[in-house]
Amino acid sequence: MIDIRPAQVADLQSIQQANIANLPENYVFKFILYHNISWPQGSFVATNSDNQIVGYVLGKMEDDEAENGKDNRLSAHITSIAVNREYRRQGLARRLLQQSLKSLRENYRAEAVSLHVRESNQAAFKLYRDGLGFEVKELTKSYYADGEDAYSMVKTLTD
Template identity: 35%
Template sequence: MTTFRRFRPDDVNKFSKCNLDPLTETYELSFYLQYYAKWPSLFQVCEDSEGNIVGYIMGKVESSPDAYKFSEHYLPWHAHITALTVAPEARRQGIGKILVEQLEAAADVHNAWFMDLFVRSSNAKAIAFYKELGYSVFRVVKDYYGEHATDPDKDSEDAFDMRKSMKRDTKGEHVRDDGEKHEVHPEDVW
């Protein structure tokens, strides 16, 4: 049995089952606490019956600064999945789907135009997962994971910026079907 609830600061001591996954980014303590302080309702965990965190999602709502308003890369008010991970032994049970759906519901409450995320272009399982949930590639960010690499020995890798319209985007203005043909550089992404 699992329980879904808001993140609490002491949960970072229970992340090891999730953060040992090689595709999960592990951040400094201050990063987790920043999300807890700024967007507490958008940071959810899934806890097993023994109190272990077996999944979590970190999200935020934001827009590009006004200085970018006239840029072709300007992002209007939207929600963003910063991190989503499920421990290997808890996968294929719908935990990731529930966490994403909870964040999408919060995005609608916050009147976001869309939800977006970045995923490694080689992470076929994650891409298929998000596509099943209605996300599509909006653009390719060239060498994103060279720019943001946590391991300097790894080669750079492109990211897919994937999006899904929220209720506010009734005309689908913030998604596209041919996103893999639209390439940008990391400095173009706010």
Template identity: 30%
Template sequence: MASFRRFRPDDLDKFSKCNLDPLTETYDLSFYLQYFAKWPSLFQVAEDPNGNIIGYIMGKLESSPDYFQYSEHYLPWHAHITALTVAPEARRLGIGKILTENLEVAAEAGDAWFVDLFVRKSNTRAINFYESMGYSVYRVVKDYYGDNVNDPTAHGEDAYDMRKPMSRDKTLKHIREDGRNHDVQPEDVF
């Protein structure tokens, strides 16, 4: 049985089980601590009875900068899932769902229009998971994941920008049914 709580800085020493997955982005320490300092209610962990971290979610509340407000790509106040991961031995137990639902509760409390995230186009398991929770593809970010740093001419993998409306978006203004047909470049997303 897992328990859920807010992230604490000493949890960084316990992330290795979660971050060994090749689809999990791993960040430097200052990045994790920035989320802890700015958005503590959107950074939660799941731990097993022995105190091992078996999952976590990092999120933030933000909007595009003011200079971006006249762009067609402007993002109003919303929550963003930066990272969600569950250790391999703890998958299929509903931990990712609970972590995501907890973040959505915080997004509602923050009066967000929607929750969004980026996921690799090839990560069908994650895409299916998010779709089962009410997320849909809003747009395709071309070459978002630039994995081949040794070859600057190589193309990266596309990302789906997926969204789920919050109760503030009563008319679903920030959701699309045909999102897979809307391509943008990485510099168009904030």
């Protein structure tokens, strides 16, 4: 039985470990902590019956005025999401994102949400587009450190 709940400070090290284990884009602990301190209702974890973290989503509000000003909407951003390999294709990423987006809307009045995904990451792309209704806004050239392009995706959030 997998439980989805808001991330707490005590979870942040496990989130960082899951991030390192599952993705090439890794974040310093300070940045993960910044999410939790600034938007405590924005990030969620999936835990197994042994209370181990098997997936996470890091969500935040845009704190960059330029990002918020682009279309005059209060915007949220998904920084990172991953589910450990042995727990994939059970709907956990979809559940994590649904909870995070609902909470960013309810707690921080987010009107839209954005994220980036590697052009080659078909699993994540399908999750965002087909599973959750994100749309491609643009292809950002050489977005990643290794030169790969990113789809910049957005979704309008409503009650």
